[in-house]
Amino acid sequence: MKTILLIGIGAGNPDHLTVQAIEALNAADVFFVVDKGARTADLIRLREDICARFIRQPRYRVAAIADPKRDRAPADYLAAVDTWHQERAEAYAAAIERELEDGQTGAFLVWGEPALYDSTIRILDRVLAQGRTAFEYRVIPGISAVQALTAAHRIPLNTIGGAVHVTTGRRIAEAVATGADTIVVMLDDGSSLEGFPRQDFDIFWGAYLGTPDEVLVSGPASEVTGDILRLRAERRAAKGWIMDSYLLRRRAGPFSG
Known part of the structure; x- marks a missing residue:
């Protein structure tokens, strides 16, 4: 079985990481990074810096996921978000299928707290409900x-x-x-x-x-x-x-x- 970790990494300061989060970082084989384009490249760099600082094992690698474009001025806000989440679910499912072997662990480094105004949990639940790929996942809380x-x-x-x-x-x-x-x-x-x-x-x-x-x-x-x-x-x-x-x-x- 594949395992996914959702690791809360705090609001921007690497010192905000908990001991539990650091241990989770060191359990991961693949880190999934959602790429939102050049304008937010420093958000990816921060995640890479966190990995370089806290991970003690050299075997991990990073896999990028291109973030689907979102309609920022929709006529129907909830429908637009649902469409965006579905496109994200398809992208996440493809990456998990492609990058992880059975028995391996993947991780998403979630800005802030995964359970507060973040949709990664919802998207992974959608992936599981659609039955495209099987995995277990755990949530490691972070500073919001x-x-x-x-x-x-x-x-x-x-x-x-x-x-x-x-x-x-x-x-x-x-x-x-x-x-x-x-x-x-x-x-x-x-x-x-x-x-x-x-x-x-x-x-x-x-x-x-x-x-x-x-x-x-x-x-x-x-x-x-x-x-x-x-x-x-x-x-x-x-x-x-x-x-x-x-x-x-x-x-x-x-x-x-």
């Missing part, structure tokens, strides 16, 4: 962007007795309506920063968390959102990509950052 963000800003995730709502940029309005004291926003392209009731929240924002390029901004959302949008555009233009997240804390008085 949420943990890296709160640690960088030196704040607790929750207020005392308060609810935490984790969502995407597209659904901030729904999150605000829940009355949650804390809203964590992931996968925002920047446009949603314009729309929420800024006067009601403090914001804690971070990009490239855990890396030498890390940038942080915090303060009353009504005062610092413009700075965040400017920094976000500048850094994205300079690097060709950006990974950021932010935490909105409902205001109960003066800024408490």
Whole structure:
């Protein structure tokens, strides 16, 4: 039987790897790297650096998987994601069939935490459900962007007795309506920063968390959102990509950052 490991590698700092993750790295024969093109080549380099730093056995190799193109402005968001996941499942299945022999172990190095706003688990479940290739898989948890963000800003995730709502940029309005004291926003392209009731929240924002390029901004959302949008555009233009997240804390008085 083939084995697949989904290894959470943290939000960008190799020091975030757990002992369990390092042991899993050393159990793998093949590392599958999803190639999203030249603009994100440094994300592949980071994974290669992690392998070079932590793997003690010389027999491993890297197999690239070309990432299917995704419709970024679909009329039907859920249908577009389903199509993208199916194309990814076909690409992953072909790579597992091609690169792994029975008894060998393959690994995907998953940015952040495999169970939080990442679809690798869903895609592997889809591959298994379609019956194209057989394997077992295990998930090795990692440090999430949420943990890296709160640690960088030196704040607790929750207020005392308060609810935490984790969502995407597209659904901030729904999150605000829940009355949650804390809203964590992931996968925002920047446009949603314009729309929420800024006067009601403090914001804690971070990009490239855990890396030498890390940038942080915090303060009353009504005062610092413009700075965040400017920094976000500048850094994205300079690097060709950006990974950021932010935490909105409902205001109960003066800024408490």
